Amino acid sequence: MGDPALSRRGFLAASVAGLGATALSGCGGGSDGGSSSGTTTIEWWNISTTEPTRTVWAGLARKFEAQNPKVKIKIVQLENDAYKSKMTALTASGKLPDIFHTWGGGVLKQQVDAGLVEDLTDGTGSWADGLLPVAKEPYLLDGKAYGIPFDIGMIGFWYNRTLFGKAGIGAPPTTWSGFLEAVTRLKSSGVTPLALAGKEKWPGMYYWAYLAMRTAGVGALRKAADSKDFTGAGFVDAGRHLKELVTLQPFQKGFLGAAYSTPTGQAATVGNGRAAMELMGQWAPVVEADAGKGLGANLGFFPFPEVEGGEGKLTEVFGGGGGHALRSGAPQAAVDFLKFFATETTDRELVRKTGVLPVVPAAESVLTDPNLKAVQTQLKAATGFQLYLDQAYAPAVGQEVNDSVAALIAGSKSPEQVAQSITGAAEEAQ
Structure with missing residues (x-):
C-alpha cells in the first residue's frame, strides 16, 4: 500500500475507524520472559486498536491465560504508523517484544538477518503444517518459518x-x-x-x-x-x-x-x-x-x-496478510500462544467476529459472504504467490x-x- 504496512486487513480496520483509535502506550522492547512467583509474563505487540478486533483479541488473551494459569500476557496495542515507528526503533536497539505483529517480507528479513527473530520451523511444524500454504509464504525465508499467519488475502x-x-x-x-x-x-x-x-x-x-x-x-x-x-x-x-x-x-x-x-x-x-x-x-x-x-x-x-x-x-x-513472530529466545509460552491462536476454534472466532479470511482450512465453514468465499477459493487454488511489493x-x-x-x-x-x-x-x- 501507499502505506506498506497494514496487512491490508489492518488498513480496513484503520479506514473504517477513521484512524481514530487511541493507542495504548507500551513499555520497553519486550519482556525478559522471566518469572515472578512462578508466573511467566509475555509481551504481545499488535495493531488491533479498532473494534471489534481489539476486544476479540483481548478476550483471546484472557482465554489463553485461563488455560495456562502460570502465564500472563501483557498486550501492547499501537496504531499502524506508530507501531512501525516504534518497531523500527526497537529493531535498531536489538530488542524486540516476545510476540509481535509482522507482515513478513523485507522488514522481517532485516530483523532475521540481525539475529532478532526466533526460527519457528521445528517448534511449530507439527501444527503449522496444516495451515493454508499460501498464508505462510510471507514468513518463509530460505525455507525456514519466522512467522505464523492469522490472516491472508x-x-x-x-x-x-x-x-x-x-x-x-x-x-x-x-x-x-x-x-x-x-x-x-x-x-x-x-x-x-x-x-x-x-x-x-x-x-x-x-x-x-x-x-x-x-x-x-x-x-x-x-x-x-x-x-x-x-x-x-x-x-x-x-x-x-x-x-x-x-x-x-x-x-x-x-x-x-x-x-x-x-x-x-x-x-x-x-x-x-x-x-x-x-x-x-x-x-x-x-x-x-x-x-x-x-x-x-x-x-x-x-x-x-x-x-x-x-x-x-x-x-x-x-496479496498478503498478517502474522506473528517471536523475538529470539522468547519463552515457550510464546510459542504455545501462537499455537493457540492458530487453532480451528480461535480461527473460527476470528473469521466470524473480525472478518478475516481463514488460515485454518477447517474454519472455512463460517464464511458466509459469497465474494469472500470466491477470494478464499482463489487463494486455495493458488499456484504462486507474491507479497505486496512495498512489503516484500x-x-x-x-x-x-x-x-x-x-x-x-x-x-x-x-x-x-x-x-x-x-x-x-x-x-x-x-
Missing part, C-alpha cells in the same frame, strides 16, 4: 454487475486484451470503468505489480529483488501494458487527487455506482459500504487477467515502486524509466 477486481450488463459484458475478462476491451465497452456505454486513489499511490502499484507477475512471471520478481535489476523486458512490458490502460483514460475525473476511503475516494466511487471496478483487496466490500452505499449482491469479484504470451498464470496471486522489498525500494508507478500513471515517467528507477533504488538499498 489477495488483490483482485471488484466489479458492479449491473454496469457490466449495461455495457454488454457477459462475463468478467480473463485476458488483458479482454480487460482492455471491457474498459472500452464501459466507456462507450457512458460508465467510468475504474476508480483509483491516485493521491495515495499504493493502489496504482497493484496494477504494475500484477502486470509484472503476468508478463515476467512471479519468480522474476524475486530474482529481480536478489539481483537488484528490474530492467528486464518483462518489467518494461508491464509498464507498457499499464500505459495502454492509462491511454484509454479509464479512471474517474480527478483521480490523481483522490484518496482511498474518503467519501469522494476510490472505494466510495465504486460503492456509489459511479465506477464499474476497482483493483483492491478482500476488505473492499466493507470499505465500499462504509465510504459509500455499497453494492451488496450486485458486487462481484474476479482475478487479475492473464497477459497473452506472458509467463504468469491466472492462479498466481498478489526493502522499504526504500517499495516506496520507489509506488512513486514510479504513480508517475507513469500521471504521465511523467515512461515504462523504461520506471524500471530504471526501481533498479536504482534496489542498488542503493544494498
Whole structure:
C-alpha cells in the first residue's frame, strides 16, 4: 500500500475507524520472559486498536491465560504508523517484544538477518503444517518459518454487475486484451470503468505489480529483488501494458487527487455506482459500504487477467496478510500462544467476529459472504504467490515502486524509466 504496512486487513480496520483509535502506550522492547512467583509474563505487540478486533483479541488473551494459569500476557496495542515507528526503533536497539505483529517480507528479513527473530520451523511444524500454504509464504525465508499467519488475502477486481450488463459484458475478462476491451465497452456505454486513489499511490502499484507477475512471471520478481535489476523486458512490458490502460483514460475525473476511503475516494466511487471496478483487496466490500452505499449482491469479484504470451498464470496471486513472530529466545509460552491462536476454534472466532479470511482450512465453514468465499477459493487454488511489493522489498525500494508507478500513471515517467528507477533504488538499498 501507499502505506506498506497494514496487512491490508489492518488498513480496513484503520479506514473504517477513521484512524481514530487511541493507542495504548507500551513499555520497553519486550519482556525478559522471566518469572515472578512462578508466573511467566509475555509481551504481545499488535495493531488491533479498532473494534471489534481489539476486544476479540483481548478476550483471546484472557482465554489463553485461563488455560495456562502460570502465564500472563501483557498486550501492547499501537496504531499502524506508530507501531512501525516504534518497531523500527526497537529493531535498531536489538530488542524486540516476545510476540509481535509482522507482515513478513523485507522488514522481517532485516530483523532475521540481525539475529532478532526466533526460527519457528521445528517448534511449530507439527501444527503449522496444516495451515493454508499460501498464508505462510510471507514468513518463509530460505525455507525456514519466522512467522505464523492469522490472516491472508489477495488483490483482485471488484466489479458492479449491473454496469457490466449495461455495457454488454457477459462475463468478467480473463485476458488483458479482454480487460482492455471491457474498459472500452464501459466507456462507450457512458460508465467510468475504474476508480483509483491516485493521491495515495499504493493502489496504482497493484496494477504494475500484477502486470509484472503476468508478463515476467512471479519468480522474476524475486530474482529481480536478489539481483537488484528490474530492467528486464518483462518489467518494461508491464509498464507498457499499464500505459495502454492509462491511454484509454479509464479512471474517474480527478483521480490523481483522490484518496482511498474518503467519501469522494476510490472505494466510495465504486460503492456509489459511479465506477464499474476497482483493483483492491478482500476488505473492499466493507470499505465500499462504509465510504459509500455499497453494492451488496450486485458486487462481484474476479482475478487479475492473464497477459497473452506472458509467463504468469491466472492462479498466481498478489496479496498478503498478517502474522506473528517471536523475538529470539522468547519463552515457550510464546510459542504455545501462537499455537493457540492458530487453532480451528480461535480461527473460527476470528473469521466470524473480525472478518478475516481463514488460515485454518477447517474454519472455512463460517464464511458466509459469497465474494469472500470466491477470494478464499482463489487463494486455495493458488499456484504462486507474491507479497505486496512495498512489503516484500526493502522499504526504500517499495516506496520507489509506488512513486514510479504513480508517475507513469500521471504521465511523467515512461515504462523504461520506471524500471530504471526501481533498479536504482534496489542498488542503493544494498
